[in-house]
Amino acid sequence: MNNKKELAPHIEDINRALNEKLSEEQIEEELQTYLDVYGVPLGTAKRAIVKKHEGDPGDLYVSTEKKIEDIQGDEQGLNLKARLVSLNDKEIEVEGEPKKINYGILGDDTGTIPFTAWEIFSFDVEKGDTISVQNAYANMWNDKPQVNISSKSSVSLIDPDEVPDFDSEAQPCKLEDLREGMNNLKVKARILQVEKKMVNTKNGEKELFSGTLADETGKAQFSAWYDFGLEEDDIVEIEGGYVRSWRGIPQFSFDDSAELEFLDDDELPPAEELREKTVMTISALAKRGGAVDAVVDAVMIDIKSGSGLIFRCPECGRVVQKGACRVHGKVEGDPDLRVKGILDDGTGALTVIANKELTEELLGYDLEKALDIAKDKMNQDVIQDELEDELIAQPLRTVGNVTSDEYGLMLIADEIQFKAVDVEEEARELLDEVRV
Numbered sequence: 001m002n003n004k005k006e007l008a009p010h011i012e013d014i015n016r017a018l019n020e021k022l023s024e025e026q027i028e029e030e031l032q033t034y035l036d037v038y039g040v041p042l043g044t045a046k047r048a049i050v051k052k053h054e055g056d057p058g059d060l061y062v063s064t065e066k067k068i069e070d071i072q073g074d075e076q077g078l079n080l081k082a083r084l085v086s087l088n089d090k091e092i093e094v095e096g097e098p099k100k101i102n103y104g105i106l107g108d109d110t111g112t113i114p115f116t117a118w119e120i121f122s123f124d125v126e127k128g129d130t131i132s133v134q135n136a137y138a139n140m141w142n143d144k145p146q147v148n149i150s151s152k153s154s155v156s157l158i159d160p161d162e163v164p165d166f167d168s169e170a171q172p173c174k175l176e177d178l179r180e181g182m183n184n185l186k187v188k189a190r191i192l193q194v195e196k197k198m199v200n201t202k203n204g205e206k207e208l209f210s211g212t213l214a215d216e217t218g219k220a221q222f223s224a225w226y227d228f229g230l231e232e233d234d235i236v237e238i239e240g241g242y243v244r245s246w247r248g249i250p251q252f253s254f255d256d257s258a259e260l261e262f263l264d265d266d267e268l269p270p271a272e273e274l275r276e277k278t279v280m281t282i283s284a285l286a287k288r289g290g291a292v293d294a295v296v297d298a299v300m301i302d303i304k305s306g307s308g309l310i311f312r313c314p315e316c317g318r319v320v321q322k323g324a325c326r327v328h329g330k331v332e333g334d335p336d337l338r339v340k341g342i343l344d345d346g347t348g349a350l351t352v353i354a355n356k357e358l359t360e361e362l363l364g365y366d367l368e369k370a371l372d373i374a375k376d377k378m379n380q381d382v383i384q385d386e387l388e389d390e391l392i393a394q395p396l397r398t399v400g401n402v403t404s405d406e407y408g409l410m411l412i413a414d415e416i417q418f419k420a421v422d423v424e425e426e427a428r429e430l431l432d433e434v435r436v
């Protein structure tokens with residue numbers, strides 16, 4: 001079957017995925033070697049060639065068969081072979097008529113993905129069966145790719161050997177280890193806070209239950225796209241969750257394809273204890289990409305200009321410089337206080353932002369007084385000078401959400417406290433170091 005004509009679209013496909021780095025002749029030769037000499041299936045061969053030349057197999061477009069990890073959520077004419085990791089059915093309403101559909105999770109040796117079969121499977125099939133799906137499509141649903149099997153798709157049971165063995169069990173994961181892109185996780189946690197909101201999605205308005213959960217290792221924000229009846233203080237085990245990040249903060253998400261079990265109250269420490277914050281190093285925060293309610297013990301090494309008494313554009317809130325907003329021109333700015341500084345804990349550095357209330361606390365007086373002082377001295381920079389005197393080289397304990405972007409980590413402080421240094425302890429540590 002591997003004649004030149006049949007291979008041509010795939011050669012072009014590889015060529016495109018590799019940005020025409022190789023000649024068509026080179027690709028054809030490599031492809032033939034994989035197919036004829038190694039006896040590798042076409043899809044695998046294409047992926048291998050693209051990977052070998054440092055391309056992304058996800059850029060392959062002409063469908064042979066996609067591996068689950070390569071499904072991006074915009075595919076048409078999608079073919080795959082997968083195991084039914086979970087299989088459920090439910091009744092939905094389509095144009096006022098009840099209709100039964102299947103949904104669940106598909107898995108192969110590269111990962112798992114939720115699916116919906118808009119026509120209920122026409123043959124006997126159960127969890128653990130291996131199926132071949134032709135002409136499905138993928139879209140984004142609850143923020144992650146999903147496979148849709150429609151009336152135009154065909155599905156058949158196939159030999160289990162056609163999909164390599166893989167571990168389809170949800171992987172246990174502690175909250176401190178959550179990373180962007182993780183899938184099919186099993187998490188045991190206590191709900192510290194939960195609220196319901198209505199959100200607008202591409203598929204209309206949906207209920208979202210979100211909040212904070214915690215285990216012995218830390219806290220995380222969560223999003224549940226289904227009403228599991230979660231309440232504050234519940235201990236739950238969630239199987240089949242996934243991680244999406246918001247500005248670097250990993251968020252644990254799950255929907256109705258997840259399995260959720262309520263556990264006894266002694267499975268985790270009490271909420272008050274879990275709420276207590278654990279100190280994180282800046283390098284650990286950088287590795288993770290961000291965190292909610294992080295506690296950082298670090299020294300303030302710099303106060304950036306634009307700290308202290310500032311004036312904001314009443315239209316857009318941008319800081320006014322020399323009486324003008326970058327967007328709105330000359331404006332009468334509203335006074336505000338803030339600190340924009342750099343914290344360093346020896347493992348790394350991050351930008352810390354303190355709002356008006358926190359800055360007032362640090363200064364020991366309010367905005368009114370800051371304005372009076374600046375007027376007296378006829379200089380608005382005096383407040384920033386004072387903050388520098390007060391904060392630079394001071395060890396601080398700062399609590400707040402840490403986000404990340406291309407400029408690095410940013411901690412939006414909820415609390416800043418001067419950290420009393422235990423002089424005796426430090427002396428002892430120093431002595432120990434000298435002795436070593």
Ligand SMILES: [Zn+2]
Nearest residue numbers: 313316325328
């Ligand atoms: Zn403005």
